[in-house]
Amino acid sequence: MANLVTTLSRYLMILLIAIYTYYNFRFFAVPSEAGRNRLCFLQEVCLFLLLALAGAVVWLQTDDERMILFFGAQALFFVLYLTLYRVFYHNASRLLLNNACMLLCTGFIMLARISGERALRQFVIAAAAAALTMVIPFVIDRTWQLAKIPWVYGLLGLLLLFVVCVAGSTSYGAQLSISVGGFAFQPSEFVKISFVFFVATMFYRSLDFKTVAVTTAVAAAHVIVLVASRDLGSALIFFLTYLLMLFVATANWFYLGAGLTCGAAAALIACRLFGHVQARVEAWQNPWNDIAGNGYQITQSLFAIGTGGWFGSGLYQGMPGKIPVVEKDFIFAAVSEEMGGVYALCLLLICLGCFMQFMLIATRMQALFYKLIAFGLGAVYFVQVFLNIGGVTKFIPSTGVTLPLVSYGGSSLLSTFILFGVIQGLYILKRNEEEAEHEEET
């Protein structure tokens, strides 16, 4: 019986997320406000149905009544979050809110299946982060001073990274986290955001050569400290984000070309120089040579994705636990294995939808400061999603970064909430402005 429910609900869940994803893109072709609101409402219906189905499967398979409570709490959280956000900010982007909730929801389901304890922890952190970051749009709307303190962002960020590099605890060969009051805390997740603010404030001041040179030097310092911590994924995110922001701000193709050339050269040198980089590249080129060693993680991930196929094995029917760190970096493989390749593709498209929204907001912002922040955060998000999913599917070498909002991990979760909050803030700022203009005209 439980198996049949699992089998049927997996097709239904795929159908629901497919409809959801379709609306995500259909949204842009609908001109009227009312039509858009209707689409978003339907998306929310999909979200809650999906959550209910998954809750039923998890309950049947674990035979644990507390799971009903847990999924009920999730539903309550999503209702509250979606409603309160729109009560406080009537101009909030509903689509972006929905997307954040859908990604979170997928993460909750998968984590509940892998480890109930971790799912609960993730849920508590998500709820706290959601509550905390709800003030961000308010702050952005009121505090113009944010654009005036580049050195606070720059030096604070560097300092944090430096502390991790020197005193951080090591996991999987990289220094990633420091322990504060019993909580392992991963500063690079937050420095990503402060870094974008730093670059935006600097370029907002001036785009003359001197400012560009100074900014580049500080950016390079960030990247070098990260490389020294062996946190290659983050180093790559910082590097690409800076390069793209520089290019957009200056519209100078030379910077982009020179930056990419230097980056490629640095990557080649790193590959020669560092054993751990080389190991990653080899594991990517031919993981089958060393299935039991270096290639273990990626081959297990491919087994998971391949065995699951397009429609997945159904929750609890696969073996996601075979993949090392599945709940963090490799959650995409677990989703693909049990919820299906189609579901995973929809997840990819939802991430793409988020990114495109960020970019759309960036183009609509007038002030360079806001424009660069929206663009920079969008770039961070894009590079991170690309590195994660690309690494899991063996499209590119694996770099060990999380999938925002889906992967397990408090720092990643909170920083992504901040990121989405800032973007919401910019969107709301813009909408409020437009509304004011509209009222003046009439």
Place this chain on the structure above:
Amino acid sequence: MKKKHDADSRSRQNRNILRLTYGAAGLFVCMALYFGWFIQFESENVIGNSYNSRLDQFSDRIVRGPILSADGAVLAQTQTSEDGTERRSYPYDYLFVHSVGYSSDHGRTGLESLANFYLLSSHINLIEKTVNELRGVKSPGDQVVSTLNLKLQQTASEALGNYRGAVLAMEPDTGKILTMVSQPNFNANQVDERWEELTAKDNTKAQLLNRATQGLYPPGSTFKIVTALEYRKENPDSWQDFTFDCTGVYQNGEDTIRCYHGEAHGTQNLIQAFANSCNGAFAQIGLELDAARYRRLAEQLLFNAQLPYSMVYNRSSFAMGEEADDWERMQTAIGQGKTQMTPFHNLLLVSAIANGGTLMRPYLIDRVENVGGQTVKKFLPSAGGTLMTADDAGFLSHLLEQVVAIGTGSAFRGAPYAVAGKTGSAEFETGKETHSWFVGYAPVEDPKIAVCVLAEEAGSGGQVAAPIARAVFDAYFAMDPQ
């Protein structure tokens, strides 16, 4: 003025943002396509890997499907007893243990391993599957139809008799493997009971070893195929002028090379020397050859190389380098010395010659069917590489035909079909009988079947291995009158 400038740079920035957005979206689309391609096409090759423990879970819902021979006999099946326990049984006990393999508590081998995923997938219709699911009944797994032929396999095994060794047959123009016998073998139904005995240190029989694909033997005179080809390549215009006066013993300084049983062949040209397997002539050729080119040719013919084959095998090795002394050069040229070869590789080599130089990828699964006999997946022949030019292949087939016409291949004279082939008697230890080799194909004009026989310590190739091959050819043409 400032305002206009701002508006300009804003629109330029927005244009660049859009460009980057399109670029990024393009990257995502590439990644999505790659992901889809992997699931649709590549995953099948990946998930059968023995490191993928996920497949074991499938057996909770599916009864492992049977494996059939090409002529419809059941070679492996799962029997479920009253109390629901399942047992994998092999009706032909010993016969297919190195090809179909076994699925036991001690792992899986052969087709049981290669086709694991298919055997544990069920393509019955969805309604039936759902009903089974509801009733808590397992669905029947798909059946794998192999290319192996029961009749030929039985013939080959009987013909090899009590000898240790291997008999292989395949279709040179498709790559279908018809027969794969390795002896000594063991009863596939008793793997678990006899595991300790099979793996015991003092067990010298090595039954678990598939001699056909893993056994490395000196190729003996069958290696003269490679030597003759190299000689012609180095002497494209003058190889026809080659002559050698054989007295049964060839003396080079202190080194002595003898023909089989010291037989004196008299004056020999290249074709005669090959047909009579004259060791003296080939030892002299060995001294003349360019070691580097010789090695390159051997490697082109898949020595020291991977074979286009997805099951367990060992690589053949050709060890002679440019620093080799005269003795090693002479030994290598007649297939002794350090050169080692699997019977399977020898079969592939002669198949490529039969097929005009192109090696067809050898395969053992013809198709996968659901329990109702509808084909789910069909495997088609595909080329596995070009080993030599059609001209080279033509030259070698002429030599191989002459072996039967005038040389050591007398076992095939008078057969109702024309055979081309090469015998070999490989010395491996002083004082012991030679390993007996035969490789060849038939019919000469349009090769349908290639055969390789290796019988350990059995004597001369012409007297032991060739008659075994003849039995296989006879059985093949008796049932397939083309």
